[in-house]
Amino acid sequence: MVFDAGGLTMEAGSPLTGVTWQGAAPPRTDYELEVEATRLAGSDFFCGLTFPVNDAHLTLVLGGWGGALTGLSSLNGQDAFENGTASYVNYETKxxxxxxxxxxxxxxxTYLAGKPLHDIDTGRRRPSLRVEVMASRPLGVASFDTRARISTLRLRRRQPVFSADFASPADLAQMEFSDRSAWEQGAAGKQSWLELKDASDYRPPHRSPHSLALVRNLEVEDFALTVRAQQTGREYGHRDLCLILAWRDAAHFAYVHLASQPDEHAHNLFLVDGxxxxxxxxxxxxxxxxxxxLWHDIRLEKEGAGVRVFFDGALALDVVCSEPLPAGRVGLGSFDDTGRFSELRIFADAANEAGKPPAFSAGR
Structure with missing residues (x-):
């Protein structure tokens, strides 16, 4: 391999040549990778980009299996040639x-030249690696019996449009409460949290959660929300904490209800629409x-008409609505229980951060 002003040149290997990241551990989610690669000579893949996906890894292959195949290896134990991700591109040398x-x-x-290639739910299709590229973990690029140049390789963490650890009064000032007196700030060691300690003195216009903490001055449509949560109430079927989304006003919003036992009124995505x-x-x-x-890691993903929620990495809810939920505010809460929230992050490609009128008539 040769480093020069043009980047990294990888000579044809027997059969692979590659380079692997040796620095601090790369992120495992909520990031983007960009690579610019050129086939200089040869007829097999000139870029096998291996990257982390949560607790697994995956490889994007450009120009494999004779020089044209573009796909992801591996999914559910099948490589790009057989798992349905293959497309064929006439890659030009140099x-x-x-x-x-x-x-x-x-x-x-994944995208090639700005155009979408793949959109894979790895919760349903488990990523893994072919043995030949195991050495590329946790992040690396390789070529197969092909001389190639890597002129760009960039990693960018996706930055949240909202972040709160609830460690200071400024964090609390970013939230609007249905009843401020029911919430307080707490901490132990290095962890801080927002705690719903009592039932709220708030009665919504329609049957829906009573205890709400909405992010001020932020509207999102498609987004991902991550938060650590601890339920502090007694155990019973509807023991819950909630995530609020698509909030337009107290009579029009949706919420995810995470409960111990599902039924017609618990552990689902619910809509309040007048x-x-x-x-x-x-x-x-x-x-x-x-x-x-116990603290739990919760992730909510809203894209188009789909809403999915992961609880400690496992899929807890997966709902496809008849039509997409509208843009709106987001937040935390409970129907009528107690709990704690920490490390709230919201990721979105587009967000409206204009000032919003008070969500609750008392302006709490």
């Missing part, structure tokens, strides 16, 4: 090609295990 990978939670999207909340998804076979004094 012409640079730019590819991009985006990892959002369980979802992997009437009492109604369920949007099918009743699931099981809820979530909150446990006692």
């Amino acid at each position: 012409r640079p090609y730019r590819a991009r990978v985006r990892v959002d939670g369980e979802r992997v999207r 009437a009492a909340r109604r369920r949007l998804g099918e009743v699931r076979s099981k809820g979530v295990d909150w446990g006692s004094d």
Whole structure:
């Protein structure tokens, strides 16, 4: 291999040549990778970009299996030739090609020359690596019996449009509450949180959660929300915490209800649309295990008409609405229980951060 002003040149190997990142551990989700690669000579893949996806890895192959195949290896144990991700591109020798990978939670999207290639739900299709590229972990690029140049390789963490650790009064000032007296700030060691400690003295116009904490001055349509949460109430079927989305006003919004046991009124995505909340998804076979004094990692993904929620990395809810939920505010809460929230992050490609009128009539 040779480094020069043009980048990194990888001579043809027997059969592979590659380079692997040796620095600090790269992010495993919520990031983008960009690579510009050129086939200089040879007829097999000139770019095998291996990257992390949560606790696994995946490889984007450009020009494999005779020089044209473009796909992802491997999914559910099948490589790009057989897993349905293959497309065929007439790659020209000595012409640079730019590819991009985006990892959002369980979802992997890839692009070539700005055009979408793949959109993969790795919660349903488990990523893995072919043995030949194991040495590329956690992040690397390789070529197969082909001389290639890598002129660009960039990694960018996706920056949240909103972030709060609830460690200072300024964090609390970013939230609007249905009843401020029901919430307080807490901390132990290095962890801080927003705590819903009592039932709220708030009665919504229609049957829906009572205790709400909305992010001020932020509207999003498609987004991902991550938060750590701890349920502090007693165990019973509807023991819950909630995530609020698509909030337009107190009579028009949606919420995710995460509960111990599912039924017609629990553990689902619900819509409040000028009437009492109604369920949007099918009743699931099981809820979530909150446990006692346990923190859980929760991720909500809203894209188009789909809403998915992961609880400690496992899919907890997966709902496809009849039409997309509108843009709106987001937040945290509970129907009528107690709990703690920490490390709230919201990721979105577009966000409206204009000032919003008070969400609650009392302006709390």
